[in-house]
Amino acid sequence: MRILVVGAGGVGDAIAKIAATRTFYEAVVLSDYDVARAERTVAWIAEHHDAETASRFSAARIDASDPDAVAAVARAHGVTHVMNAVEPKFVPSVFAGALAAGAHYLDMAMSLSEPHPTDPFALPGVKLGDDQFEQAADWETAGRLALVGMGVEPGLSDVFARYAADHLFSEIDELGTRDGANLVVRNEAGEEIFAPSFSIWTTLEECLNPPVIWERDSGWTTTAPFSEPEVFEFPEGIGPVECVNVEHEEVLLMPRWLDAKRVTFKYGLGGEFIGILRTLRDLGLASTVPLRVRSANGPVEVAPRDVVAAALPDPATIGPRMEGKTCAGVYVTGTGVDGSPRAVYLYHVADNADTMREYESQCVVWQTALNPVIALELLAAGVWSGVGVLGPEAFPADPFLELMARSLADGGYGQPWGLDERAPVSRS
Structure with a gap:
């Protein structure tokens, strides 16, 4: 598994730091429009972990608003999974870029809603995630998984x-x-x-x-x-x-x-x-x-x-x-x-x-970042699998909660x- 984290703000930074304590992946590319933010996190990991762990992390510049740019960075690093950690307004472009690159996709917030034009406080208009679920067939045809809403809430x-x-x-x-x-x-x-x-x-x-x-x-x-x-x-x-x-x-x-x-x-x-x-x-x-x-x-x-x-x-x-x-x-x-x-x-x-x-x-x-890392580990092990656009409740809960609660000494997350x-x- 080779992971591209899009966004090195608070949650992206925490995702990388939590991932640095695990060994289920080959590489993590932490990317941001301001590449200095990603470089700071990579430097923190190098300071707090051994050289082998640090060697699996790198920083890259990315324009999350451009699906072609997202796809280009993913292809350049041989990415298998794109982890979206930017503002939800960028979901459409990161979502499209991941599919174009042939990668699997995860996010913690879904495509934005639009209120009903005449009766917003009684009827929904465009709902959260509608745009993503409308593209489910494309992900199924490509044999790729988009695991949406995999933070803490949702997640x-x-x-x-x-x-x-x-x-x-x-x-x-x-x-x-x-x-x-x-x-x-x-x-x-x-x-x-x-x-x-x-x-x-x-x-x-x-x-x-x-x-x-x-x-x-x-x-x-x-x-x-x-x-x-x-x-x-x-x-x-x-x-x-x-x-x-x-x-x-x-x-x-x-x-x-x-x-x-x-x-x-x-x-x-x-x-x-x-x-x-x-x-x-x-x-x-x-x-x-x-x-x-x-x-x-x-x-x-x-x-x-x-x-x-x-x-x-x-x-x-x-x-x-x-x-x-x-x-x-x-x-x-x-x-x-x-x-x-x-x-x-x-x-x-x-x-x-x-x-x-x-x-x-x-x-x-940190609490938001913990859960996609656990999900990525379950996907890497084949414990969770699927294609199309799926939410967390589409997968069995037991292995997630067991791995989350298991002690650090026994290979869990100690949470x-x-x-x-x-x-x-x-x-x-």
Whole structure:
């Protein structure tokens, strides 16, 4: 296996650092438009690992917006798998470039949605991933796999959902992904500041688009941003966090392979964060449509969202000023295999202190990066296999979760996952 990682930001950096602890591949090419970012990660690996490990990593410049450029870099390095770690706006070009190069493909976020033109808060328009699933036949004909949504959410949450369907429930009422954290970022004076732990570009896309809900009787429908607030109790000391509906890929993926009456995604944003997002929206600063702006060198066109992203701290750099934990998981309700009502929360927690100490990566990007590396290892071993465009729930969950939880000494990743039994939901 020869892997091209497209994007050397926070997640791409963490993917490379985690991969450096494994031996299932022949080479990893870490690429970025700013090749210096990729070179910094490769240098970090050389500093922290032996010469043999370092020799398997290299850096390359790439233009992720150009499918021909993606294909050219992949061909030049004899790549077998393209790992997309850039903003989701580049999914179409990286997706096309991987197929043109004859490589397999993985991503952690799918092709973008477009709201319904007349009724966006009731009906979906173009859904997340629609563009990719429409090309499934091309990938099947080529005998290549596009494993989409293989991060943490989507990704690990979908693996958990498959595990619940296979082992814990005879009938599922709801698959509800729930994401929460108690993370705090402080400035040099020790004051808490607004610094999103993930790409603000992606966060704005997810949180301000109409959230999608799937129900067996009505299919996919949409609702207003920040709807259906609920307080969810997160484990391992995180505690209660208010969660709201957010557009996310799990709702578009899980119903394709798993049988449930309802599928939702709720994100623990908190009141302050929601207020900031609404302000950005109301001021037009969440827009991706370029505006003509005067500058010292004459008029330029710039997208407001790109300005917001440039003004905020790079999520890859805030780890030293961050403290707390992040939790990703899926809350499943329904009928257990014994015929009794059951509710469980399957989850994984990452502590920023641990990920910074071991990888110098903040916990949100590290937790996202962990799962595609595990998936690549299962693909390299032939434990997972397939062709076409498939989501994580299309594959058996057991080998993934076993390898994830197995100790480092025994060849695993040393990342245990949890299963909390919750009070069954009343059906009255």
